[in-house]
Each structure stands twice: as C-alpha cells, then as structure tokens.
Amino acid sequence: xNSVLVIAQNTFRENVRDKVLYNLILFALxxxxxxxxxxxxxxxxxxxxxxxxxxxxxxxxxxxxxVFLGIGLVYKELDKRTVYALLAKPVHRHAFIxxxxxxxxxTLLVNVAIMTAGLALALLYHGGASWGALVRLVPAVFMxxxxxxxxxxxxxxxxxxxxxxxxxxxxxxxxxxxxxGKDLLRFGEIAQSAVLRWISVGAYYVLPNxxxxxxxxxxxxxxxxxxxxxxxxxxxxxAALYCVLYCAVVLSLAVLVxxxxxxx
Amino acid sequence: xxxxxxxxxxxxxxxxxxxxxxxxxxxxxxLQVRRGEIFGFLGPNGAGKSTTIKLLMHxxxxxxxxxxxxxxxxxxxxxxxxxxxxxxxxxxYDYLTPEELxxxxxxxxxxxxxxxxxxxxxxxxxxxxxxxxSTQLRKFSKGMVQRIGIAQALVNDPEVVFLDExxxxxxxxxxxxxRRIIASLKARGVTVFFSSHILPDVEALxxxxxxxxxxxxxxxxxxxxxxxxxxxxxxxxxxxxxADAAGxxxxxxxxxxxxxxxxxxxxxxxxxxxxxLSKVFDLGLELISVNPIRPSLEDYFFQEVRxxxxxxxxxxxxxxxVAS
Numbered sequence: 160x161n162s163v164l165v166i167a168q169n170t171f172r173e174n175v176r177d178k179v180l181y182n183l184i185l186f187a188l189x190x191x192x193x194x195x196x197x198x199x200x201x202x203x204x205x206x207x208x209x210x211x212x213x214x215x216x217x218x219x220x221x222x223x224x225x226v227f228l229g230i231g232l233v234y235k236e237l238d239k240r241t242v243y244a245l246l247a248k249p250v251h252r253h254a255f256i257x258x259x260x261x262x263x264x265x266t267l268l269v270n271v272a273i274m275t276a277g278l279a280l281a282l283l284y285h286g287g288a289s290w291g292a293l294v295r296l297v298p299a300v301f302m303x304x305x306x307x308x309x310x311x312x313x314x315x316x317x318x319x320x321x322x323x324x325x326x327x328x329x330x331x332x333x334x335x336x337x338x339x340g341k342d343l344l345r346f347g348e349i350a351q352s353a354v355l356r357w358i359s360v361g362a363y364y365v366l367p368n369x370x371x372x373x374x375x376x377x378x379x380x381x382x383x384x385x386x387x388x389x390x391x392x393x394x395x396x397x398a399a400l401y402c403v404l405y406c407a408v409v410l411s412l413a414v415l416v417x418x419x420x421x422x423x
Numbered sequence: 424x425x426x427x428x429x430x431x432x433x434x435x436x437x438x439x440x441x442x443x444x445x446x447x448x449x450x451x452x453x454l455q456v457r458r459g460e461i462f463g464f465l466g467p468n469g470a471g472k473s474t475t476i477k478l479l480m481h482x483x484x485x486x487x488x489x490x491x492x493x494x495x496x497x498x499x500x501x502x503x504x505x506x507x508x509x510x511x512x513x514x515x516y517d518y519l520t521p522e523e524l525x526x527x528x529x530x531x532x533x534x535x536x537x538x539x540x541x542x543x544x545x546x547x548x549x550x551x552x553x554x555x556x557s558t559q560l561r562k563f564s565k566g567m568v569q570r571i572g573i574a575q576a577l578v579n580d581p582e583v584v585f586l587d588e589x590x591x592x593x594x595x596x597x598x599x600x601x602r603r604i605i606a607s608l609k610a611r612g613v614t615v616f617f618s619s620h621i622l623p624d625v626e627a628l629x630x631x632x633x634x635x636x637x638x639x640x641x642x643x644x645x646x647x648x649x650x651x652x653x654x655x656x657x658x659x660x661x662x663x664x665x666a667d668a669a670g671x672x673x674x675x676x677x678x679x680x681x682x683x684x685x686x687x688x689x690x691x692x693x694x695x696x697x698x699x700l701s702k703v704f705d706l707g708l709e710l711i712s713v714n715p716i717r718p719s720l721e722d723y724f725f726q727e728v729r730x731x732x733x734x735x736x737x738x739x740x741x742x743x744x745v746a747s
Contacts, residue, residue, distance in 0.1 A: 169516070176518040241515055243482055243510040243513075244510055244515065244575060246480070246481070247480040247503060247510075249500045251500055
C-alpha cells in the first residue's frame with residue numbers, strides 16, 4: 160500500500176509540473192467566465208446558461224485532461240524506460256498501475272475543484288442563483304468527477320498496450336459511445352434479429368454507461384419543475400457504486416495486461 | 424551460498440510482423456556469483472547481457488530456466504528490497520531534481536525521514552551531485568544522469584548491485600569516479616554484478632568475469648585464468664640522445680620505434696631485455712619505464728568472439744544489434 164501512495168504522489172507531482180494542464184484549466188476558466196457574457200444574450204435564463212456552459216466546460220475539459228494525461232500515464236514510463244528502474248524496486252506491478260491511476264485521479268479532483276470554484280464565483284457574481292443551487296452544484300460536479308474517473312481508467316487500460324494516439328482515439332470513441340447506452344438498449348429491444356439483440360445488450364453492459372451521471376444539468380440544480388430527476392442520494396450512490404465497479408474491472412484488465420508484459 | 428544463481432536461463436523473443444518466430448537472445452546460461460565479489464559480465468552488443476540482467480530484475484520472463492538472487496526467486500518483491508539496479512542508458516523522471524528522485528526511490532524502499540534525508544545527502548556527495556541537487560534532471564548531461572542512476576541504485580544499502588553498462592556515456596574522469604564507487608562498494612562487502620564492454624574498466628575491477636557472445640556463455644572464471652597470463656616480453660621506454668642510440672639498440676631487440684623524443688623498445692625475451700638495459704647507461708640514455716607485455720582482455724575478447732562466431736541469426740528486439 161505504501162508504494163501505491165508513493166507512486167500516486169509522484170504521478171500527481173508529474174501532472175502538476177506539466178504545462179499542458181495549466182493551459183486546459185485556463186481555457187476552461189475563460190469559458191466559464193465568458194458564460195456571464197453569453198448569458199446576457201438570453202432573456203431571463205442567464206443562470207441556466209451559466210450553469211449549462213459551466214458544467215459542460217468542466218465535463219469536456221475534465222475529459223480532455225483525463226484523456227491526455229491518462230494515455231501517457233503508462234506509455235510515457237515505457238517509452239522513456241523510467242519503468243525499468245522503478246519495477247526493479249520492491250514494487251508490485253499492480254501497485255504501479257493503481258498508484259498511477261490514483262495520482263491522476265487526485266490531479267482531476269483538484270482540477271475539477273478549481274473549475275467548480277470558477278463556476279461558483281461566476282454564479283455569485285451574477286447573483287441570480289440561490290444558495291440552494293450552489294449546494295446542489297456539488298453532487299452534480301461529483302457526478303462529472305465519477306464519469307472522469309471512468310474515462311481515466313479506460314485511458315490507462317489502453318495506454319498499457321497501445322500508442323498515445325490510438326489510446327486517445329479509443330478512449331474518446333468510448334466516451335462518445337458511452338453517452339448512448341440507453342439508445343443501444345432500446346435499439347436491442349426493437350431489433351428483429353436475435354443476434355442483433357444480443358449484440359446490443361452485450362455492448363450496453365460492456366461499454367461505459369455515462370448516462371447514469373446525467374444529473375449534471377442546470378434543470379436539476381435550479382430545481383426546474385419539468386426536470387424529472389430529484390436530488391436522490393440513492394441515484395448518486397448508485398452511480399458511484401457503478402463507477403467503482405466499472406473502474407475495478409477496467410483496472411484489473413490493465414493489471415493483467417501489464418503483468419504479462421516483457422520490458423525489452 | 425552464491426548470491427546470484429542462474430540455471431539454464433533461456434530467453435526467446437518473438438520477431439516478425441505476420442509470422443512471428445522465436446529468436447534466441449539468451450541460450451541456456453548457467454553461472455553463479457559469490458558474495459562480496461565484483462563480477463564482470465562481458466560481451467559485444469547484442470550478446471544478451473542486458474537481457475540477462477532484465478531477467479534477473481524480473482523485467483522479462485524467461486522462456487525456460489530459472490534464477491535466484493540471495494536465495495529467493497527473481498519475482499520475490501521482498502528480495503528486490505535488498506538489491507540495487509542501474510538500467511542501461513538510464514532515464515529518470517526529468518521533472519524531478521536529484522534530491523526528489525532519491526527521496527522518491529527511498530520511500531519506495533520504505534525509508535523514512537530523517538534517516539532518508541541523511542542518506543540522500545550522503546549519496547549526492549558520493550556521486551558528486553551535491554551542487555546540482557536542486558536542478559531538474561531535464562537539464563542534466565548524460566554523465567550526470569548516469570551518476571544519479573548509480574545513486575538511486577544504492578539508496579537502500581543493497582547487498583547486491585546490478586549495474587548495466589555503468590561506464591557508458593562517461594568521460595574518463597567520470598569513469599574513474601564510477602570505478603572508485605564500485606571499488607568502495609566491494610570494500611563495504613557489497614556484491615557487484617556489472618556488464619560492460621569497456622575492457623580496461625573490467626580488467627581494473629573484476630574478481631571474476633563471464634564472457635557472453637550471441638546469447639551463449641563462452642567462458643567464466645578469474646581474469647588471470649581466462650587470460651592465461653603469460654608475459655610476452657617487455658616494453659622499455661628510453662629518452663636522451665635517441666637518434667644516435669636507435670641503431671645500437673635495434674640490433675639487440677625485436678622492435679625499436681622513436682616516439683617524439685622517446686624510444687620505445689620491445690624486448691621479446693628476458694635476454695633481450697637484459698642486453699638492452701645493460702647498454703642504456705653506456706649510451707647515455709635515460710630509462711623511463713620497463714613494463715611487461717601481456718595479452719589484454721581486449722586481445723582475448725576479439726580472439727574468442729571471432730572464434731565463437733556463428734552464422735548470423737535473425738536480430739532480436741532485446742539486443743541492440745547483431746555482432747559481426
């Protein structure tokens with residue numbers, strides 16, 4: 160356990176010293192702040208615009224950070240051969256994978272917190288959002304963080320056996336596909352062929368299902384009457400459980416790939 | 424009990440894109456390293472030296488055979504806490520400073536402050552990087568990276584150290600430093616296993632050597648045994664009025680050559696040497712040195728490697744090329 164934490168801490172330090180990260184955060188913050196201006200274009204819906212644009216920024220830039228840092232997590236260590244000296248130390252290979260993952264998760268947590276603080280400040284500056292809305296921002300952002308944890312796990316899995324470009328492509332495609340989980344299931348239900356039905360149901364369970372994290376929406380935060388989702392702790396808890404289980408499976412696969420590797 | 428035991432260790436790499444076929448990088452290697460000795464692992468590029476060390480570090484899995492370090496199998500994580508390893512052409516996290524890297528590695532070994540701080544200070548001093556302790560590794564020269572590589576291999580006060588080409592990339596001064604560090608490790612009772620193709624370093628340091636070529640062990644033993652040391656004559660260096668003396672000396676020995684203001688004389692036998700030396704003072708020359716001539720490891724190396732050469736096999740990814 161000691162080595163997992165030591166590696167996680169070093170991975171966090173590596174990310175913090177990476178300039179790409181700052182560019183991404185800066186861009187996200189600029190976008191969040193500019194939502195104040197864009198909101199003025201709408202009539203009476205400023206808070207919704209600020210929230211939707213802000214949450215989308217956190218989600219998309221979080222995803223970019225997760226993908227760009229995640230795909231390099233293991234690949235960079237292999238490519239630069241820093242892993243040789245590391246694995247000759249008393250470090251289990253699974254501890255290496257887990258440490259790298261936790262390090263990036265910590266980086267994402269800090270980044271998401273910074274972007275959320277930016278969004279909260281924008282809302283406070285506008286003054287149209289209630290304190291309740293600010294409180295409800297927390298579970299919404301937490302759900303985004305859970306989806307990023309899954310993206311990171313997938314990026315890390317690909318980076319154990321693939322090049323950064325392909326890993327980025329695979330992860331991004333899964334991120335997109337993962338938003339259509341329910342449609343896939345519906346497609347299976349109406350499909351005539353039994354084979355198609357099995358394939359779509361199988362894909363539904365194998366692909367990451369990002370639709371379970373959809374409370375990250377302004378209608379939930381502003382308590383819009385037309386929005387069906389209540390602030391249900393069970394919903395958040397269930398999503399968290401799904402995220403933990405899915406990440407555990409993906410990380411186990413990454414460990415299996417890594418255990419079988421020869422470091423030539 | 425031997426510190427390192429290698430039994431019939433074999434490693435095949437799969438090569439080819441469509442039809443993968445095995446290429447043998449290491450072929451039935453068996454050897455033992457005794458406690459407290461400096462063991463040299465010699466061979467040309469692609470001989471299987473790095474492959475062997477990576478198999479010992481459990482970075483590669485053997486095709487067959489086995490190895491034990493300090494009595495434990497190579498996949499024992501606890502055993503890895505008692506050894507040190509410097510990879511070939513090492514590269515470390517370039518966003519860290521030497522101090523941060525050593526602290527990181529030390530913590531992986533379970534070292535805690537303040538002991539870790541003392542150890543890091545001492546190691547930086549040993550490898551001559553105390554002044555560069557706060558410089559990021561990305562600004563380091565190759566020689567400095569090699570030094571920090573040696574330091575990170577010693578953080579845990581290892582019982583055995585595996586150094587893969589520790590002298591590569593170092594200038595003569597750096598090589599002297601590394602020689603000194605390796606010698607001091609032996610003085611502390613540490614077993615050192617190092618691979619190299621820089622023969623003078625091996626000659627100067629090693630108690631025993633193993634010579635590897637194309638994945639096969641050619642010979643293992645004490646350097647004197649392998650070289651079958653015999654003196655092939657003496658080299659005498661003279662100075663003074665060499666232009667006049669060259670003719671008179673030339674008739675007494677095998678070879679005379681003027682080198683600047685010096686005369687280099689090669690005496691093939693004891694009698695020749697005595698005859699030359701008896702003339703030196705009569706001719707008004709000054710004697711600078713008399714050295715025995717014996718075959719160097721380099722001479723031996725080329726003879727053996729050439730004799731052991733087989734028709735070239737397909738290259739394998741673990742090696743850096745196929746020796747000719």
